[in-house]
Amino acid sequence: MNLNTFGGTIEGNDYDALITHGNAVMQQGVTFDTLVVKGILQAPSCHGRRIIMDGGMLNASGEIIAxxxxxxxxxxxxxxxxxxxxxxxxxxxxxxRIVVKESLQVNGSIKAKSLVAPNAKIIGHTHIEEYTESGKLEIKPMQTTMFERFGMNEYLEPNNLQRIVATNVVLCNTICKNIDASYVALSGHTHVEKVVYEGDLRLDKTSSVRLIEHRWDEDEDDMIQRKVA
Incomplete structure:
Protein backbone atom coordinates (compact mmCIF):
# COMPACT_ATOMS: atom_id res chain seq x y z
CA MET A 1 0.00 0.00 0.00
CA ASN A 2 1.32 3.46 -0.96
CA LEU A 3 0.25 6.79 0.51
CA ASN A 4 1.17 10.33 -0.60
CA THR A 5 -0.40 12.63 1.99
CA PHE A 6 -0.58 16.41 2.09
CA GLY A 7 -1.49 16.63 5.76
CA GLY A 8 -3.92 15.24 8.29
CA THR A 9 -3.97 11.87 10.03
CA ILE A 10 -2.09 8.79 8.84
CA GLU A 11 -4.07 5.71 9.86
CA GLY A 12 -2.36 2.65 11.32
CA ASN A 13 -1.38 0.32 8.49
CA ASP A 14 1.58 -1.32 6.75
CA TYR A 15 2.78 0.93 3.92
CA ASP A 16 5.20 0.21 1.10
CA ALA A 17 5.89 3.90 0.41
CA LEU A 18 4.69 6.69 2.69
CA ILE A 19 5.34 10.29 1.55
CA THR A 20 4.31 13.16 3.83
CA HIS A 21 3.85 16.84 2.94
CA GLY A 22 2.49 19.67 5.09
CA ASN A 23 1.49 18.90 8.68
CA ALA A 24 0.77 15.22 9.24
CA VAL A 25 0.12 13.13 12.35
CA MET A 26 0.94 9.43 12.39
CA GLN A 27 -1.24 7.16 14.49
CA GLN A 28 -0.15 4.04 16.38
CA GLY A 29 0.34 0.91 14.30
CA VAL A 30 2.01 2.49 11.27
CA THR A 31 4.88 0.52 9.70
CA PHE A 32 6.53 1.14 6.35
CA ASP A 33 9.18 0.07 3.89
CA THR A 34 10.07 3.66 2.90
CA LEU A 35 9.11 6.91 4.63
CA VAL A 36 9.84 10.26 2.92
CA VAL A 37 9.34 13.34 5.10
CA LYS A 38 8.87 16.58 3.16
CA GLY A 39 6.78 18.48 5.72
CA ILE A 40 6.26 18.25 9.49
CA LEU A 41 5.44 14.77 10.75
CA GLN A 42 4.38 14.03 14.33
CA ALA A 43 4.62 10.36 15.30
CA PRO A 44 4.20 8.33 18.51
CA SER A 45 7.10 6.19 17.26
CA CYS A 46 8.60 5.41 13.87
CA HIS A 47 9.34 1.83 12.69
CA GLY A 48 10.35 0.92 9.14
CA ARG A 49 13.10 -0.11 6.78
CA ARG A 50 14.13 3.25 5.37
CA ILE A 51 13.58 6.89 6.39
CA ILE A 52 14.46 9.64 3.92
CA MET A 53 14.33 13.23 5.15
CA ASP A 54 13.59 15.59 2.28
CA GLY A 55 13.85 18.94 4.04
CA GLY A 56 11.15 18.09 6.56
CA MET A 57 10.92 17.58 10.31
CA LEU A 58 10.24 14.28 12.08
CA ASN A 59 9.15 14.58 15.71
CA ALA A 60 8.64 11.25 17.51
CA SER A 61 7.36 11.07 21.08
CA GLY A 62 8.77 7.54 21.20
CA GLU A 63 11.64 5.76 19.46
CA ILE A 64 12.82 5.84 15.84
CA ILE A 65 13.93 2.46 14.46
CA ALA A 66 14.97 2.05 10.82
CA ARG A 97 20.60 7.03 23.00
CA ILE A 98 21.67 6.79 19.38
CA VAL A 99 22.75 3.27 18.38
CA VAL A 100 24.13 2.59 14.90
CA LYS A 101 25.21 -0.89 13.83
CA GLU A 102 27.52 0.09 10.95
CA SER A 103 28.26 3.76 10.24
CA LEU A 104 27.11 7.23 11.17
CA GLN A 105 27.93 10.37 9.19
CA VAL A 106 26.27 13.66 10.12
CA ASN A 107 26.87 17.17 8.84
CA GLY A 108 25.05 19.44 11.26
CA SER A 109 24.41 18.75 14.93
CA ILE A 110 23.79 15.79 17.23
CA LYS A 111 22.50 15.88 20.79
CA ALA A 112 21.93 12.67 22.75
CA LYS A 113 22.49 10.99 26.11
CA SER A 114 24.78 8.38 24.55
CA LEU A 115 26.17 7.39 21.17
CA VAL A 116 27.21 3.90 20.04
CA ALA A 117 28.54 3.45 16.49
CA PRO A 118 31.43 1.38 15.06
CA ASN A 119 32.32 4.24 12.70
CA ALA A 120 31.17 7.80 13.40
CA LYS A 121 32.03 11.06 11.66
CA ILE A 122 30.30 14.25 12.76
CA ILE A 123 31.01 17.60 11.13
CA GLY A 124 29.29 20.43 12.98
CA HIS A 125 28.33 20.41 16.65
CA THR A 126 28.11 17.43 19.01
CA HIS A 127 26.74 17.19 22.55
CA ILE A 128 26.71 13.73 24.20
CA GLU A 129 25.68 13.84 27.85
CA GLU A 130 26.96 10.46 29.11
CA TYR A 131 29.16 8.14 27.01
CA THR A 132 30.32 7.47 23.46
CA GLU A 133 31.45 4.04 22.21
CA SER A 134 33.01 3.67 18.78
CA GLY A 135 35.68 2.01 16.72
CA LYS A 136 36.66 5.09 14.75
CA LEU A 137 35.33 8.43 15.99
CA GLU A 138 35.93 11.78 14.26
CA ILE A 139 34.33 15.03 15.42
CA LYS A 140 35.14 18.36 13.82
CA PRO A 141 33.48 21.78 13.50
CA MET A 142 32.00 22.93 10.23
CA GLN A 143 34.17 25.58 8.57
CA THR A 144 31.83 28.40 7.55
CA THR A 145 31.06 32.05 8.45
CA MET A 146 27.31 31.39 8.11
CA PHE A 147 26.79 30.52 11.80
CA GLU A 148 28.08 33.84 13.10
CA ARG A 149 26.32 35.81 10.38
CA PHE A 150 22.92 34.23 11.12
CA GLY A 151 23.29 34.00 14.90
CA MET A 152 23.57 30.19 15.02
CA ASN A 153 25.63 30.36 18.21
CA GLU A 154 25.32 26.66 19.11
CA TYR A 155 27.63 25.77 16.21
CA LEU A 156 30.25 28.25 17.45
CA GLU A 157 30.55 26.55 20.85
CA PRO A 158 32.96 23.65 21.50
CA ASN A 159 31.69 20.09 21.11
CA ASN A 160 30.90 18.59 24.50
CA LEU A 161 31.36 14.92 25.42
CA GLN A 162 31.79 13.12 28.73
CA ARG A 163 33.40 9.69 28.27
CA ILE A 164 34.73 8.17 25.06
CA VAL A 165 35.73 4.52 24.63
CA ALA A 166 37.03 3.84 21.12
CA THR A 167 39.91 2.57 19.02
CA ASN A 168 40.73 5.74 17.07
CA VAL A 169 39.64 9.18 18.25
CA VAL A 170 40.07 12.43 16.30
CA LEU A 171 38.66 15.55 17.97
CA CYS A 172 38.73 19.24 17.09
CA ASN A 173 37.33 22.10 19.20
CA THR A 174 36.00 19.70 21.83
CA ILE A 175 35.72 19.57 25.61
CA CYS A 176 35.75 16.04 27.04
CA LYS A 177 36.26 14.47 30.47
CA ASN A 178 37.70 11.02 29.67
CA ILE A 179 39.05 9.22 26.62
CA ASP A 180 40.12 5.56 26.51
CA ALA A 181 41.52 4.63 23.09
CA SER A 182 44.47 3.27 21.14
CA TYR A 183 45.06 6.32 18.96
CA VAL A 184 44.09 9.87 19.98
CA ALA A 185 44.55 13.11 17.99
CA LEU A 186 43.43 16.41 19.51
CA SER A 187 43.41 19.79 17.77
CA GLY A 188 41.66 23.15 17.49
CA HIS A 189 41.36 24.08 21.19
CA THR A 190 40.39 20.60 22.40
CA HIS A 191 40.71 20.11 26.16
CA VAL A 192 40.44 16.74 27.93
CA GLU A 193 40.59 15.91 31.63
CA LYS A 194 42.10 12.41 31.24
CA VAL A 195 43.37 10.32 28.33
CA VAL A 196 44.25 6.62 28.61
CA TYR A 197 45.87 5.39 25.41
CA GLU A 198 47.84 2.40 24.10
CA GLY A 199 49.35 3.46 20.78
CA ASP A 200 49.75 7.16 20.04
CA LEU A 201 48.62 10.49 21.47
CA ARG A 202 48.95 13.68 19.42
CA LEU A 203 48.09 17.24 20.42
CA ASP A 204 48.50 20.54 18.63
CA LYS A 205 49.68 23.67 20.48
CA THR A 206 46.13 24.85 21.23
CA SER A 207 44.97 21.63 22.91
CA SER A 208 45.62 20.13 26.34
CA VAL A 209 45.22 17.01 28.49
CA ARG A 210 45.28 17.33 32.27
CA LEU A 211 46.15 13.69 33.05
CA ILE A 212 47.78 11.22 30.63
CA GLU A 213 48.09 7.47 31.19
CA HIS A 214 49.92 5.24 28.72
CA ARG A 215 48.62 1.69 28.98
CA TRP A 216 51.17 -0.93 27.93
CA ASP A 217 49.92 -4.14 26.39
CA GLU A 218 51.27 -7.57 27.44
CA ASP A 219 53.45 -7.99 24.33
CA GLU A 220 55.24 -4.72 25.07
CA ASP A 221 55.76 -5.75 28.71
CA ASP A 222 57.26 -9.10 27.65
CA MET A 223 59.56 -7.37 25.17
CA ILE A 224 60.80 -4.90 27.81
CA GLN A 225 61.41 -7.71 30.32
CA ARG A 226 63.43 -9.69 27.77
CA LYS A 227 65.56 -6.65 26.97
CA VAL A 228 66.18 -5.97 30.66
CA ALA A 229 67.11 -9.63 31.25
Missing part, protein backbone atom coordinates in the same frame (compact mmCIF):
# COMPACT_ATOMS: atom_id res chain seq x y z
CA UNK A 67 17.49 0.10 8.82
CA UNK A 68 18.74 3.33 7.20
CA UNK A 69 18.21 7.01 7.88
CA UNK A 70 19.32 9.56 5.29
CA UNK A 71 18.64 12.95 3.70
CA UNK A 72 18.43 16.43 5.22
CA UNK A 73 16.15 18.11 7.73
CA UNK A 74 15.37 17.92 11.45
CA UNK A 75 14.89 14.78 13.58
CA UNK A 76 13.68 14.82 17.19
CA UNK A 77 13.05 11.65 19.22
CA UNK A 78 12.09 11.53 22.88
CA UNK A 79 13.31 7.93 23.10
CA UNK A 80 16.16 6.12 21.35
CA UNK A 81 17.22 6.20 17.70
CA UNK A 82 18.37 2.81 16.37
CA UNK A 83 19.61 2.27 12.82
CA UNK A 84 22.04 0.20 10.80
CA UNK A 85 23.33 3.23 8.90
CA UNK A 86 22.83 7.00 9.23
CA UNK A 87 23.93 9.52 6.59
CA UNK A 88 22.28 12.81 7.43
CA UNK A 89 22.53 16.58 7.02
CA UNK A 90 20.76 18.71 9.62
CA UNK A 91 19.86 18.48 13.30
CA UNK A 92 19.33 15.22 15.18
CA UNK A 93 18.23 15.27 18.82
CA UNK A 94 17.09 12.58 21.24
CA UNK A 95 16.46 12.44 24.97
CA UNK A 96 17.92 8.93 24.94
Missing amino acids: DSLSGHGHIVAHKHIDSRKISFIGEMKTDS
Whole structure:
Protein backbone atom coordinates (compact mmCIF):
# COMPACT_ATOMS: atom_id res chain seq x y z
CA MET A 1 0.00 0.00 0.00
CA ASN A 2 1.32 3.46 -0.96
CA LEU A 3 0.25 6.79 0.51
CA ASN A 4 1.17 10.33 -0.60
CA THR A 5 -0.40 12.63 1.99
CA PHE A 6 -0.58 16.41 2.09
CA GLY A 7 -1.49 16.63 5.76
CA GLY A 8 -3.92 15.24 8.29
CA THR A 9 -3.97 11.87 10.03
CA ILE A 10 -2.09 8.79 8.84
CA GLU A 11 -4.07 5.71 9.86
CA GLY A 12 -2.36 2.65 11.32
CA ASN A 13 -1.38 0.32 8.49
CA ASP A 14 1.58 -1.32 6.75
CA TYR A 15 2.78 0.93 3.92
CA ASP A 16 5.20 0.21 1.10
CA ALA A 17 5.89 3.90 0.41
CA LEU A 18 4.69 6.69 2.69
CA ILE A 19 5.34 10.29 1.55
CA THR A 20 4.31 13.16 3.83
CA HIS A 21 3.85 16.84 2.94
CA GLY A 22 2.49 19.67 5.09
CA ASN A 23 1.49 18.90 8.68
CA ALA A 24 0.77 15.22 9.24
CA VAL A 25 0.12 13.13 12.35
CA MET A 26 0.94 9.43 12.39
CA GLN A 27 -1.24 7.16 14.49
CA GLN A 28 -0.15 4.04 16.38
CA GLY A 29 0.34 0.91 14.30
CA VAL A 30 2.01 2.49 11.27
CA THR A 31 4.88 0.52 9.70
CA PHE A 32 6.53 1.14 6.35
CA ASP A 33 9.18 0.07 3.89
CA THR A 34 10.07 3.66 2.90
CA LEU A 35 9.11 6.91 4.63
CA VAL A 36 9.84 10.26 2.92
CA VAL A 37 9.34 13.34 5.10
CA LYS A 38 8.87 16.58 3.16
CA GLY A 39 6.78 18.48 5.72
CA ILE A 40 6.26 18.25 9.49
CA LEU A 41 5.44 14.77 10.75
CA GLN A 42 4.38 14.03 14.33
CA ALA A 43 4.62 10.36 15.30
CA PRO A 44 4.20 8.33 18.51
CA SER A 45 7.10 6.19 17.26
CA CYS A 46 8.60 5.41 13.87
CA HIS A 47 9.34 1.83 12.69
CA GLY A 48 10.35 0.92 9.14
CA ARG A 49 13.10 -0.11 6.78
CA ARG A 50 14.13 3.25 5.37
CA ILE A 51 13.58 6.89 6.39
CA ILE A 52 14.46 9.64 3.92
CA MET A 53 14.33 13.23 5.15
CA ASP A 54 13.59 15.59 2.28
CA GLY A 55 13.85 18.94 4.04
CA GLY A 56 11.15 18.09 6.56
CA MET A 57 10.92 17.58 10.31
CA LEU A 58 10.24 14.28 12.08
CA ASN A 59 9.15 14.58 15.71
CA ALA A 60 8.64 11.25 17.51
CA SER A 61 7.36 11.07 21.08
CA GLY A 62 8.77 7.54 21.20
CA GLU A 63 11.64 5.76 19.46
CA ILE A 64 12.82 5.84 15.84
CA ILE A 65 13.93 2.46 14.46
CA ALA A 66 14.97 2.05 10.82
CA ASP A 67 17.49 0.10 8.82
CA SER A 68 18.74 3.33 7.20
CA LEU A 69 18.21 7.01 7.88
CA SER A 70 19.32 9.56 5.29
CA GLY A 71 18.64 12.95 3.70
CA HIS A 72 18.43 16.43 5.22
CA GLY A 73 16.15 18.11 7.73
CA HIS A 74 15.37 17.92 11.45
CA ILE A 75 14.89 14.78 13.58
CA VAL A 76 13.68 14.82 17.19
CA ALA A 77 13.05 11.65 19.22
CA HIS A 78 12.09 11.53 22.88
CA LYS A 79 13.31 7.93 23.10
CA HIS A 80 16.16 6.12 21.35
CA ILE A 81 17.22 6.20 17.70
CA ASP A 82 18.37 2.81 16.37
CA SER A 83 19.61 2.27 12.82
CA ARG A 84 22.04 0.20 10.80
CA LYS A 85 23.33 3.23 8.90
CA ILE A 86 22.83 7.00 9.23
CA SER A 87 23.93 9.52 6.59
CA PHE A 88 22.28 12.81 7.43
CA ILE A 89 22.53 16.58 7.02
CA GLY A 90 20.76 18.71 9.62
CA GLU A 91 19.86 18.48 13.30
CA MET A 92 19.33 15.22 15.18
CA LYS A 93 18.23 15.27 18.82
CA THR A 94 17.09 12.58 21.24
CA ASP A 95 16.46 12.44 24.97
CA SER A 96 17.92 8.93 24.94
CA ARG A 97 20.60 7.03 23.00
CA ILE A 98 21.67 6.79 19.38
CA VAL A 99 22.75 3.27 18.38
CA VAL A 100 24.13 2.59 14.90
CA LYS A 101 25.21 -0.89 13.83
CA GLU A 102 27.52 0.09 10.95
CA SER A 103 28.26 3.76 10.24
CA LEU A 104 27.11 7.23 11.17
CA GLN A 105 27.93 10.37 9.19
CA VAL A 106 26.27 13.66 10.12
CA ASN A 107 26.87 17.17 8.84
CA GLY A 108 25.05 19.44 11.26
CA SER A 109 24.41 18.75 14.93
CA ILE A 110 23.79 15.79 17.23
CA LYS A 111 22.50 15.88 20.79
CA ALA A 112 21.93 12.67 22.75
CA LYS A 113 22.49 10.99 26.11
CA SER A 114 24.78 8.38 24.55
CA LEU A 115 26.17 7.39 21.17
CA VAL A 116 27.21 3.90 20.04
CA ALA A 117 28.54 3.45 16.49
CA PRO A 118 31.43 1.38 15.06
CA ASN A 119 32.32 4.24 12.70
CA ALA A 120 31.17 7.80 13.40
CA LYS A 121 32.03 11.06 11.66
CA ILE A 122 30.30 14.25 12.76
CA ILE A 123 31.01 17.60 11.13
CA GLY A 124 29.29 20.43 12.98
CA HIS A 125 28.33 20.41 16.65
CA THR A 126 28.11 17.43 19.01
CA HIS A 127 26.74 17.19 22.55
CA ILE A 128 26.71 13.73 24.20
CA GLU A 129 25.68 13.84 27.85
CA GLU A 130 26.96 10.46 29.11
CA TYR A 131 29.16 8.14 27.01
CA THR A 132 30.32 7.47 23.46
CA GLU A 133 31.45 4.04 22.21
CA SER A 134 33.01 3.67 18.78
CA GLY A 135 35.68 2.01 16.72
CA LYS A 136 36.66 5.09 14.75
CA LEU A 137 35.33 8.43 15.99
CA GLU A 138 35.93 11.78 14.26
CA ILE A 139 34.33 15.03 15.42
CA LYS A 140 35.14 18.36 13.82
CA PRO A 141 33.48 21.78 13.50
CA MET A 142 32.00 22.93 10.23
CA GLN A 143 34.17 25.58 8.57
CA THR A 144 31.83 28.40 7.55
CA THR A 145 31.06 32.05 8.45
CA MET A 146 27.31 31.39 8.11
CA PHE A 147 26.79 30.52 11.80
CA GLU A 148 28.08 33.84 13.10
CA ARG A 149 26.32 35.81 10.38
CA PHE A 150 22.92 34.23 11.12
CA GLY A 151 23.29 34.00 14.90
CA MET A 152 23.57 30.19 15.02
CA ASN A 153 25.63 30.36 18.21
CA GLU A 154 25.32 26.66 19.11
CA TYR A 155 27.63 25.77 16.21
CA LEU A 156 30.25 28.25 17.45
CA GLU A 157 30.55 26.55 20.85
CA PRO A 158 32.96 23.65 21.50
CA ASN A 159 31.69 20.09 21.11
CA ASN A 160 30.90 18.59 24.50
CA LEU A 161 31.36 14.92 25.42
CA GLN A 162 31.79 13.12 28.73
CA ARG A 163 33.40 9.69 28.27
CA ILE A 164 34.73 8.17 25.06
CA VAL A 165 35.73 4.52 24.63
CA ALA A 166 37.03 3.84 21.12
CA THR A 167 39.91 2.57 19.02
CA ASN A 168 40.73 5.74 17.07
CA VAL A 169 39.64 9.18 18.25
CA VAL A 170 40.07 12.43 16.30
CA LEU A 171 38.66 15.55 17.97
CA CYS A 172 38.73 19.24 17.09
CA ASN A 173 37.33 22.10 19.20
CA THR A 174 36.00 19.70 21.83
CA ILE A 175 35.72 19.57 25.61
CA CYS A 176 35.75 16.04 27.04
CA LYS A 177 36.26 14.47 30.47
CA ASN A 178 37.70 11.02 29.67
CA ILE A 179 39.05 9.22 26.62
CA ASP A 180 40.12 5.56 26.51
CA ALA A 181 41.52 4.63 23.09
CA SER A 182 44.47 3.27 21.14
CA TYR A 183 45.06 6.32 18.96
CA VAL A 184 44.09 9.87 19.98
CA ALA A 185 44.55 13.11 17.99
CA LEU A 186 43.43 16.41 19.51
CA SER A 187 43.41 19.79 17.77
CA GLY A 188 41.66 23.15 17.49
CA HIS A 189 41.36 24.08 21.19
CA THR A 190 40.39 20.60 22.40
CA HIS A 191 40.71 20.11 26.16
CA VAL A 192 40.44 16.74 27.93
CA GLU A 193 40.59 15.91 31.63
CA LYS A 194 42.10 12.41 31.24
CA VAL A 195 43.37 10.32 28.33
CA VAL A 196 44.25 6.62 28.61
CA TYR A 197 45.87 5.39 25.41
CA GLU A 198 47.84 2.40 24.10
CA GLY A 199 49.35 3.46 20.78
CA ASP A 200 49.75 7.16 20.04
CA LEU A 201 48.62 10.49 21.47
CA ARG A 202 48.95 13.68 19.42
CA LEU A 203 48.09 17.24 20.42
CA ASP A 204 48.50 20.54 18.63
CA LYS A 205 49.68 23.67 20.48
CA THR A 206 46.13 24.85 21.23
CA SER A 207 44.97 21.63 22.91
CA SER A 208 45.62 20.13 26.34
CA VAL A 209 45.22 17.01 28.49
CA ARG A 210 45.28 17.33 32.27
CA LEU A 211 46.15 13.69 33.05
CA ILE A 212 47.78 11.22 30.63
CA GLU A 213 48.09 7.47 31.19
CA HIS A 214 49.92 5.24 28.72
CA ARG A 215 48.62 1.69 28.98
CA TRP A 216 51.17 -0.93 27.93
CA ASP A 217 49.92 -4.14 26.39
CA GLU A 218 51.27 -7.57 27.44
CA ASP A 219 53.45 -7.99 24.33
CA GLU A 220 55.24 -4.72 25.07
CA ASP A 221 55.76 -5.75 28.71
CA ASP A 222 57.26 -9.10 27.65
CA MET A 223 59.56 -7.37 25.17
CA ILE A 224 60.80 -4.90 27.81
CA GLN A 225 61.41 -7.71 30.32
CA ARG A 226 63.43 -9.69 27.77
CA LYS A 227 65.56 -6.65 26.97
CA VAL A 228 66.18 -5.97 30.66
CA ALA A 229 67.11 -9.63 31.25
